[in-house]
Amino acid sequence: MKLTRATIKDIIICEPEIHGDTRGYFVETFRQDKLEEFLGFKINFCQDNESKSSKGVLRGLHYQLPPYSQTKLLRVIQGRVLDIAVDIRKDSPTFGEHVSIELTAENKKQLLIPHGFAHGFVVLEDDTIFAYKVDNYYSPENDRGIAFDDPDLGIDWQVDFSLLNLSQKDTKQPRLKATNDLFEYGVNYYE
Numbered sequence: 001m002k003l004t005r006a007t008i009k010d011i012i013i014c015e016p017e018i019h020g021d022t023r024g025y026f027v028e029t030f031r032q033d034k035l036e037e038f039l040g041f042k043i044n045f046c047q048d049n050e051s052k053s054s055k056g057v058l059r060g061l062h063y064q065l066p067p068y069s070q071t072k073l074l075r076v077i078q079g080r081v082l083d084i085a086v087d088i089r090k091d092s093p094t095f096g097e098h099v100s101i102e103l104t105a106e107n108k109k110q111l112l113i114p115h116g117f118a119h120g121f122v123v124l125e126d127d128t129i130f131a132y133k134v135d136n137y138y139s140p141e142n143d144r145g146i147a148f149d150d151p152d153l154g155i156d157w158q159v160d161f162s163l164l165n166l167s168q169k170d171t172k173q174p175r176l177k178a179t180n181d182l183f184e185y186g187v188n189y190y191e
């Protein structure tokens with residue numbers, strides 16, 4: 001498992017080693033020890049999620065408020081997405097900036113997004129299966145979002161917006177500057 005920091009250093013890109021042979025392949029998709037050694041602190045994932053989407057589906061940008069905020073370890077089992085994480089920690093030197101990465105069944109890359117980020121992805125292929133671990137249980141009352149097309153974020157989703165398939169709630173999420181539901185920078189949300 002190769003672990004590197006993204007352009008926003010709190011986001012980690014994980015690249016598992018793929019062992020191919022005549023039967024197919026073998027891959028370790030999660031190693032808690034290696035992740036914790038790299039990060040220097042513990043993560044206790046407690047919920048696994050999976051969603052299936054057709055091409056053009058955009059889910060996001062989502063987060064849960066503290067103390068229900070979530071670290072997410074994301075991957076694609078089938079298909080392809082463009083994955084986005086936006087820094088929504090007030091006073092962060094990278095506040096409002098984002099990381100963008102293609103996660104595919106083929107490259108098997110994973111993204112670790114800590115608390116303090118809004119997350120979303122757009123699906124680039126039909127029948128894409130997206131899977132992720134979170135370290136805090138789903139809490140609908142604390143579910144929040146930011147508009148994926150907020151011009152202040154300047155995200156290049158690489159798709160035609162007129163072809164997108166969004167949930168009702170994601171068509172009316174607030175802009176970043178219109179929400180007070182943000183995170184404090186420098187707080188350790190892992191403990």
Ligand SMILES: Cc1cn([C@H]2C[C@H](O)[C@@H](COP(=O)(O)OP(=O)(O)O[C@H]3O[C@@H](C)C(=O)[C@@H](O)[C@H]3O)O2)c(=O)[nH]c1=O
Nearest residue numbers: 049051059060061062063072119120121137138139167
């Ligand atoms: C996220 C979630 C949803 N649900 C339910 C609520 C609802 O009836 C249905 C669909 O929920 P949503 O529309 O919120 O699903 P979705 O838009 O896929 O939400 C997800 O989007 C991505 C980008 C994330 O980062 C996730 O954290 C999560 O917010 O599933 C759960 O039961 N548990 C969960 O953990």
